[in-house]
Amino acid sequence: MKAKEIREMSEEQRASLLKETIEKLFKLRVQARMERLDSPSEVGKAKKLIAQIKTVQNEFKG
Numbered sequence: 719m720k721a722k723e724i725r726e727m728s729e730e731q732r733a734s735l736l737k738e739t740i741e742k743l744f745k746l747r748v749q750a751r752m753e754r755l756d757s758p759s760e761v762g763k764a765k766k767l768i769a770q771i772k773t774v775q776n777e778f779k780g
Contacts, residue, residue, distance in 0.1 A: 736771045
């Protein structure tokens with residue numbers, strides 16, 4: 719997902735997406751600890767998406 723797409727979302731949609739992504743990251747980390755993670759790159763993608771969402775949220779606040 720690109721930053722432009724995140725900027726076009728409403729505040730509620732961004733908050734929902736952030737919550738879902740944080741939950742997904744938690745599940746991926748649990749899987750990684752149990753050595754059952756199919757794609758290790760998913761952890762990095764989730765972290766990047768969380769950072770993008772938080773950055774856009776800060777742009778709108780500031």
